Amino acid sequence: MTDDTEFDALAGAHLDTLAIRAGITRSLEGEHAEPIFLTSSYVFDSAADAAARFSGDSPGNVYSRYTNPTVRTFEERIAALEGAEQAVGTASGMAAILSTCMALLKSGDHVICSRNVFGTTVNLFGKYMAKFGVEVSFVPLLELDQWRAAIRPNTAMLFVETPSNPLCEVADLAAMAELARASDSLLVVDNCFCTPALQTPLSLGADIVIHSATKYLDGQGRCVGGAVVGSHRHMEEVVTFLRTCGPTMSPFNAWVFLKGLETLRLRMEAHSRNALELAGWLQQQPGVERVFYAGLPDHPGHELARRQQRAFGGVLSFAVKGGRQQAWDVIDGVRIMSLTANLGDAKTTIVHPATTTHGRLSPGDRAAAGITDNLIRIAVGLEHVDDLRADLQRGLAAIA
Numbered sequence: 001m002t003d004d005t006e007f008d009a010l011a012g013a014h015l016d017t018l019a020i021r022a023g024i025t026r027s028l029e030g031e032h033a034e035p036i037f038l039t040s041s042y043v044f045d046s047a048a049d050a051a052a053r054f055s056g057d058s059p060g061n062v063y064s065r066y067t068n069p070t071v072r073t074f075e076e077r078i079a080a081l082e083g084a085e086q087a088v089g090t091a092s093g094m095a096a097i098l099s100t101c102m103a104l105l106k107s108g109d110h111v112i113c114s115r116n117v118f119g120t121t122v123n124l125f126g127k128y129m130a131k132f133g134v135e136v137s138f139v140p141l142l143e144l145d146q147w148r149a150a151i152r153p154n155t156a157m158l159f160v161e162t163p164s165n166p167l168c169e170v171a172d173l174a175a176m177a178e179l180a181r182a183s184d185s186l187l188v189v190d191n192c193f194c195t196p197a198l199q200t201p202l203s204l205g206a207d208i209v210i211h212s213a214t215k216y217l218d219g220q221g222r223c224v225g226g227a228v229v230g231s232h233r234h235m236e237e238v239v240t241f242l243r244t245c246g247p248t249m250s251p252f253n254a255w256v257f258l259k260g261l262e263t264l265r266l267r268m269e270a271h272s273r274n275a276l277e278l279a280g281w282l283q284q285q286p287g288v289e290r291v292f293y294a295g296l297p298d299h300p301g302h303e304l305a306r307r308q309q310r311a312f313g314g315v316l317s318f319a320v321k322g323g324r325q326q327a328w329d330v331i332d333g334v335r336i337m338s339l340t341a342n343l344g345d346a347k348t349t350i351v352h353p354a355t356t357t358h359g360r361l362s363p364g365d366r367a368a369a370g371i372t373d374n375l376i377r378i379a380v381g382l383e384h385v386d387d388l389r390a391d392l393q394r395g396l397a398a399i400a
């Protein structure tokens with residue numbers, strides 16, 4: 001903010017405005033765009049000033065592992081968009097999840113995690129948290145009875161991602177928040193797929209929101225980063241962990257994310273519009289067995305997504321008639337879409353989950369998660385939808 005007048009004017013502003021203006025602090029140069037503070041450390045006015053900043057009596061910067069003005073602008077903007085007291089930038093989405101766990105869990109705690117989360121998240125809980133004495137139960141995203149049954153006296157955290165990847169299953173966040181409250185545990189929501197443009201979990205009762213800024217917050221596939229969002233009380237613990245252990249966000253990346261955020265709402269609407277159109281078209285194609293997208297009225301999560309989200313997002317998946325070979329033939333037949341596992345990019349990406357993103361699951365776990373060999377995931381980008389349709393048509397022609 002330049003001054004208190006501008007700060008007051010943004011109170012209660014729309015998401016579009018906050019995504020462009022929240023968190024700006026101008027330097028004495030009066031620059032219009034956000035500056036990048038590529039500096040590892042800061043000079044002090046005097047020995048007394050140094051002492052005051054080190055002790056925390058003065059709020060000034062000391063070292064960029066602690067604070068950095070560009071990262072702070074990113075954090076204030078994310079907090080404004082999620083409607084949170086505070087956000088903390090991290091080196092990656094995984095660093096955001098790790099920092100949350102290290103800051104808020106202790107040995108002997110129990111975590112209940114959705115089985116349908118990002119694969120690396122499963123490894124983080126199953127391998128590393130387990131190594132430090134945190135027990136983890138994995139349960140199916142939509143089976144609230146199983147979540148309830150899994151609760152123990154030492155349950156400290158429920159971890160969920162909605163909509164899920166790649167089948168777009170939609171979890172009822174308000175119901176999960178109720179469960180978290182009743183069991184005195186924290187509800188942590190990975191909001192990577194929706195972003196605050198489409199869904200604000202804190203407003204539904206979640207305690208903490210996780211972001212991989214690498215995806216839609218950047219929006220153009222340039223940088224790796226993440227964020228943890230929540231109350232001052234919880235973020236204070238996360239900040240202490242980051243300052244001590246170091247997986248902080250780079251100021252250069254923070255600047256790239258700030259530029260990405262300026263177009264967040266427009267992009268999320270366009271991703272969602274393109275995805276909805278492609279999903280409807282795919283449903284009518286003879287080579288397609290089934291389409292998974294919460295924007296389709298026959299998707300089991302449709303009504304809930306309508307209530308909980310502002311649009312249905314950019315990720316969809318579909319099963320082709322046949323098996324793995326047919327799915328691979330369709331993927332190898334497209335010419336515009338990029339064959340890559342990344343998502344949240346202006347460029348449409350296409351991938352075969354069973355042999356890439358979900359390839360490390362056992363065949364049994366994969367079947368339980370509904371990831372069949374004939375399934376293809378698309379993270380729909382911002383190209384013209386007619387060209388994307390023509391590209392899929394090209395792919396489907398390979399199995400016609």
Ligand SMILES: *Cc1c(COP(=O)(O)O)cnc(C)c1O
Pocket residue numbers: 092093094095118121161190192193211212213214215224225226
């Ligand atoms: C990519 C992703 C992550 C991990 O983020 P990185 O920035 O790659 O560390 C976490 N959760 C979800 C849902 C993701 O898609």
